[in-house]
Amino acid sequence: MRLTNQVAWITGAGSGIGEATARRFAAEGARLALTDVNPDGIERVAKDLGPDVFTAVADVTNRDQVQAAVKGITDKFGRLDILIANAGLAKDGLALKMSEANWDLVVDVSLKGTFLCCQAAMRPMITQKSGRIVTTASIASLGNPGQANYSAAKAGIIGLTKTLALELANWNITVNCVAPGAVDTPMLQALKEEIRQGMLQAIPLKRFAQPSEIAAAHLFFCSEDAAYVSGQILFVDGGLSTGI
Numbered sequence: 001m002r003l004t005n006q007v008a009w010i011t012g013a014g015s016g017i018g019e020a021t022a023r024r025f026a027a028e029g030a031r032l033a034l035t036d037v038n039p040d041g042i043e044r045v046a047k048d049l050g051p052d053v054f055t056a057v058a059d060v061t062n063r064d065q066v067q068a069a070v071k072g073i074t075d076k077f078g079r080l081d082i083l084i085a086n087a088g089l090a091k092d093g094l095a096l097k098m099s100e101a102n103w104d105l106v107v108d109v110s111l112k113g114t115f116l117c118c119q120a121a122m123r124p125m126i127t128q129k130s131g132r133i134v135t136t137a138s139i140a141s142l143g144n145p146g147q148a149n150y151s152a153a154k155a156g157i158i159g160l161t162k163t164l165a166l167e168l169a170n171w172n173i174t175v176n177c178v179a180p181g182a183v184d185t186p187m188l189q190a191l192k193e194e195i196r197q198g199m200l201q202a203i204p205l206k207r208f209a210q211p212s213e214i215a216a217a218h219l220f221f222c223s224e225d226a227a228y229v230s231g232q233i234l235f236v237d238g239g240l241s242t243g244i
């Protein structure tokens, strides 16, 4: 087991990639803290993973709820070793017609939410002089028609990741980013079939990722094998970001 007794906080843990990461980290011996804006998913996952799992409903855009979650985690486990800042959503539409509300929602959840969770997690990590933070970008950070809000937020997360890697290195905290391509989760399943088929054709490996394949990247960044890796962006995208 590669995460024995490591305390890992996963946001957006009630579905898709967050759920897969919770299940993989539990199998690797981690002690889990699962948060989500929606209580249903985290309760379901926690039930499967045993009585020692911490759960809390926390909207990542709400500073008080985020800080309360970290207090709950450190009260229960006495420390915090890992943050997987995974919560996110999409509200797609061409920039010409995009509402201000949909811009604000997506940028708030992805970019501000990631910042607030990183800020709350870094406090106990600084005290411990150790920690691993993994943020979540996307292939869309490279640009994607219909996703001006999402693309901008995810590109912002890359800048945030690199800056935090520099600011937190002094305390032996690494900060890295996983940038998934198209992953078979409810977020992808919500797209129209013709859009999904178009994406499939463009992916060199000709299939969508399974959520467990993104969890594997999370595990790498949090394992001993990545102790000297910080400020990196790992595209897990079936080759989609490669080539001209």
Ligand SMILES: NC(=O)c1ccc[n+]([C@@H]2O[C@H](COP(=O)([O-])OP(=O)(O)OC[C@H]3O[C@@H](n4cnc5c(N)ncnc54)[C@H](O)[C@@H]3O)[C@@H](O)[C@H]2O)c1
Pocket (backbone or CB within 6 Å): 011, 012, 013, 014, 015, 016, 017, 018, 035, 036, 037, 038, 041, 058, 059, 060, 061, 086, 087, 088, 089, 109, 113, 136, 137, 138, 139, 179, 180, 181, 182, 183, 184, 185, 186, 187, 188
């Ligand atoms: N699925 C993909 O193809 C794909 C590709 C690239 C990046 N991503 C990113 O991976 C992450 C996980 O996505 P997924 O595909 O598992 O999606 P998902 O919709 O299955 O899960 C996202 C989870 O985040 C939670 N969430 C949403 N808003 C929140 C908020 N304000 N506070 C707390 N939790 C909130 C949701 O309730 C949900 O449980 C997201 O950041 C997403 O942008 C996904």
